Amino acid sequence: MLEAEQLTYTIRGCVYEVYRKLGCGFLEKVYERAMLIELRLQGLQVESQVPIAVRYKGEVVGEYFADLIINGSVILELKAQQSILAAYEAQLLNYLNATGMQLGLLVNFAFPKATIKRIVL
Numbered sequence: 001m002l003e004a005e006q007l008t009y010t011i012r013g014c015v016y017e018v019y020r021k022l023g024c025g026f027l028e029k030v031y032e033r034a035m036l037i038e039l040r041l042q043g044l045q046v047e048s049q050v051p052i053a054v055r056y057k058g059e060v061v062g063e064y065f066a067d068l069i070i071n072g073s074v075i076l077e078l079k080a081q082q083s084i085l086a087a088y089e090a091q092l093l094n095y096l097n098a099t100g101m102q103l104g105l106l107v108n109f110a111f112p113k114a115t116i117k118r119i120v121l
Contacts (some may be wrong), residue, residue, distance in 0.1 A: 004073070007044075012116055014038040015107050019114035028080045031070040031109045032067050035078065045071050049060060052098045066095050084108050086118065092119050106115060 005057045032048060039046045047069045054062040068076040077092045084106060093102045096119065106117040 006075060008103070008105065008118065010042055010044065011039070011074065011076065012064060014042060015116055017116055019109055022109075024080070024109055024114075026080060028067075028078050029035060030110075031078050031080060031107075035067070035068060035076065035107075039068070039070060052095055054094075061103055064095065064098075066093075066099075069101075073101060073103065075099065075101055077104060077106050079106070079108045080110065081108055082110060084115065089117065089119060093121070096121050116117040 014035060017094040018031060018038050021115045022031070022034060036046055036048055048067065050066045052064045053060045056062065066075050070076060075092065075095050077088065079088055079096070080090075088106055089109055092106050096102065098102050102103045102121045106119060108115045
């Protein structure tokens with residue numbers, strides 16, 4: 001558990017650094033690219049736009065893409081919206097269920113500050 005806490009602490013620091021440098025008002029893709037750079041500068045393994053297969057009774061019925069996966073264990077879903085809707089939380093929960101991962105962070109780069117919501121299965 002300590003490893004996950006340290007990892008999320010580092011990720012949170014990266015979020016706040018990106019927000020400090022860029023502020024609000026950009027598209028999600030801009031924040032995704034900046035986060036990719038910042039996370040890698042911190043020595044983390046990061047994959048972007050990772051495909052997630054959705055299965056029903058053993059058959060693939062759809063595919064979605066996680067914004068970022070850090071160290072193979074944390075899904076980072078990025079938004080640049082005025083507010084976070086329950087649908088965004090449900091989206092991240094679905095990603096966690098589909099991948100078998102236990103931890104996700106929903107990040108919103110909005111005014112007046114970036115917010116981070118931790119989602120745990």
